[in-house]
Amino acid sequence: MRIGELAAKTGVSVRALRYYEEQELLVSQRSPSGQRHYADAAVGRVELIRQLYAAGLSSRTILGILPCVVTGEVTPELLARLTAERDRIDERVRDLSATRARLDAIIATSSGSLAAGKPCEVPASSAV
Amino acid sequence: MRIGELAAKTGVSVRALRYYEEQELLVSQRSPSGQRHYADAAVGRVELIRQLYAAGLSSRTILGILPCVVTGEVTPELLARLTAERDRIDERVRDLSATRARLDAIIATSSGSLAAGKPCEVPASSAV
DNA sequence: CTAAAACCTGACGTTGACGTCAGAGGCAAG
DNA sequence: CTTGCCTCTGACGTCAACGTCAGGTTTTAG
Numbered sequence: 001m002r003i004g005e006l007a008a009k010t011g012v013s014v015r016a017l018r019y020y021e022e023q024e025l026l027v028s029q030r031s032p033s034g035q036r037h038y039a040d041a042a043v044g045r046v047e048l049i050r051q052l053y054a055a056g057l058s059s060r061t062i063l064g065i066l067p068c069v070v071t072g073e074v075t076p077e078l079l080a081r082l083t084a085e086r087d088r089i090d091e092r093v094r095d096l097s098a099t100r101a102r103l104d105a106i107i108a109t110s111s112g113s114l115a116a117g118k119p120c121e122v123p124a125s126s127a128v
Numbered sequence: 129m130r131i132g133e134l135a136a137k138t139g140v141s142v143r144a145l146r147y148y149e150e151q152e153l154l155v156s157q158r159s160p161s162g163q164r165h166y167a168d169a170a171v172g173r174v175e176l177i178r179q180l181y182a183a184g185l186s187s188r189t190i191l192g193i194l195p196c197v198v199t200g201e202v203t204p205e206l207l208a209r210l211t212a213e214r215d216r217i218d219e220r221v222r223d224l225s226a227t228r229a230r231l232d233a234i235i236a237t238s239s240g241s242l243a244a245g246k247p248c249e250v251p252a253s254s255a256v
Numbered sequence: 257c258t259a260a261a262a263c264c265t266g267a268c269g270t271t272g273a274c275g276t277c278a279g280a281g282g283c284a285a286g
Numbered sequence: 287c288t289t290g291c292c293t294c295t296g297a298c299g300t301c302a303a304c305g306t307c308a309g310g311t312t313t314t315a316g
Contacts (some may be wrong), residue, residue, distance in 0.1 A: 257316100258294105258315100258316090259302080259314100259315090259316090260313100260314085260315080260316100261314075261315090262310070262312080262314085263310105263311075263312065263313085263315080264309100264312085265308105265309095265310090266307105266308090266309100267288100267306100267307090267308090267313105268291100268305105268306085268307085268308105269304105269305075269306070269307095270303105270304090270306095271301105271302100271303100271304105272301100272302105273300105273301105273310105274299105274300090274301105275298105275299075275300075276297100276298085276299075276300095277296105277297090277298085277299095278295105278296090278297090279295095279296095279316100280294080280295090280303070280307105281292105281293080281294070281295105282289095282291100282292080282294090283290100283291090283292080283293095284290100284292105284294070285288100285289090285290095286287100286288095286289090286305070
């Protein structure tokens, strides 16, 4: 398939796909005229790239761990990198959960108060 | 306290603190000569700002919800905003957890294989 | 055959949260 | 008083992940 079709299938812009190739995250076969052609597997590949971007990894980092995610060939060094990224994600989830709890506490108390027509109060932990 | 001390206490750069003020996230008393002075409460305030930034909110969004997080005064509109941001965080946590699981699966199988000296294999869900 | 649609490369523009530098003023210690 | 650190206000620089535009080629539909 050509780049437009891949873009349509993945919901990623054509520009982004060319950017991924520039970053060596994605490869393509070139036709004699220079047009990019992709195998069906490219769809999954792009989705994987998007997922890792969404997890906050940079293109540089993704480039580092992509080979082993794709092939399963894992050197001890790659394993360390994977573990480091997993731990970073864990930490991020903890941070997000803490923030979520903080917002949720405000939502819970204030929506209750609003419903009851009472003045709003908020837990001391939020008072700054 | 002056800006350098606040920076030291919060681990945030002086430049960042001035940026927060520019974004109206943080206020300061000015001395006659124009120097910024902060109350002790500013430390907690800066930490709150950092937490919200870390949760992926923009300065614009933080500006929108800060008043109610601080004072607990919540209008229905603010409540909607809070809820929207909480839901965004939830979604983000789900995405991150999915990615984490994917990395973890690779880590688990490959580290086992490495220990056993066997060739590495990876779950089909990861093969792209 | 021809026009539209898709593709190419190259290069500059964008956005957010600051970093960094210039030039000038403020403030406690010796 | 002056040395040295802190602070001030601009204002330009940075970085990532693309967006967008220009100018030209290729493919496809009729």
